[in-house]
Amino acid sequence: MEALARFFARFVSLFVFLLLETVAMIMIIRGGQFQKAAFMSGNVVVGTRVYSMVSSLTDYVSLKYTNTALAQENANLQQQLVTLQSQLDKIHADSLQQPIDTPLLVIPAKVIYSTTNQLHNIIIIDKGSAHGISSGMGVIDCHGVVGVVRSVSENCAAIISALSIKLQISGKFKGNNYLCSVSWDGCSPRTGVVLGIPLHVIPAVGDTILTSGHSAIFPENIPIGIVKSITENSATAWCDLSVRYSAEFASLTFVNVIAYKNQQELLSLQKSMEE
Template structure:
């Protein structure tokens, strides 16, 4: 040990040089490691952002496909439920909605800012679509089919001056009609309300089931403002539609399976 100390004292400048070199090398190594770590983190951040963007994009397309599958599955489940109600000689034959088929469809064009608005769908005559079939969203009714080609169909939106829906006031079953008043923007109008009937804000209006287009009880909208007549004539009310036409993407087209039988029966009764 004494000899080692003597050696260092004798060669102190050389020893100091060696010690400084070792320290410098250690510091330089740490510096490179730190720089490499910075570069690694920088690359990781960039690649992570790219993968995240890629995931978001692919997730969006997967979501669209999942929505289509979900729509088809909902339609299938509805039809299975209806099929169970349509068993031969079953007392459920007259159950509400038991004669309607739900066909899922995707909106490919939809207008909301015209006097007469329309909805184009990706289902046509090859999928069994015909004129005067109802169109509904997951929130309520949306329109009525008025034109059909082999692969596409056009529906008259509720936001159309020619639309007129037979309806009921849910709380008392009173018959009324629903139209679209262009002065109300995206809202509708309940008309033909008997003078003795008063509606409250939030009252629900549903389909009457009197037409061959929609089953009874489907949501049309809720009352937002009631207008009582000043001369004891029919009242009216402003209606907020249940369907959001600004975000209409997936719908069901409703087919009345008993329509022709009902029409034939009515024609026979009219000719008697």
């Protein structure tokens, strides 16, 4: 009888184990949709509230660094403004010229949660659909590309970080405009990889990789990273590059979301071409 009871007890624990693992597996496999749904319905709101509380405390630590970075960016922008203003003045002298219409809008936002230790890292910011953010928009910071908006609730948005093995960013070399695609190596939060570059492109260590502007997510010429090392594959005529990201993912504080005014139009056009 005792043996039977023990057997039964063991059976129960195995059963519970299998049940729990099955539930967990279903959650993992359907993870993407599940996560999106949970985010939309606001189940994560409690979480984001906690994170924004914590980030309001911890932000003080990085205040000095953030300040310097912002001042630097400000100076760069000032310089661009001066040059562009002088060009604009010249254009206005021509009375037939149409007024310039900016195709994109930059929405500043603050990071309230971010991870760098997973294979699919995410970032949560404190602006959402109420501020004009929708999924598919590109996110940059003052150094370079950060990620792409995945899902949006009213007051916050979840971003797939460039540190995600699923995300590929279309880029180009600064010198020769050769197109490439930057993905993450899945290991260090500082390095990405560019695979399969033909040797005739002659990449060099220190080359800058910029966004190509072909995807209607990021504007052209936003830095993605700098070539750190080159591995030549003698069997094929390709080489693989390791890229140091321009953005500092471990200490993100402020980011800008790029809202293209005609993104939907571009996407539907692209889709119709593919069909």
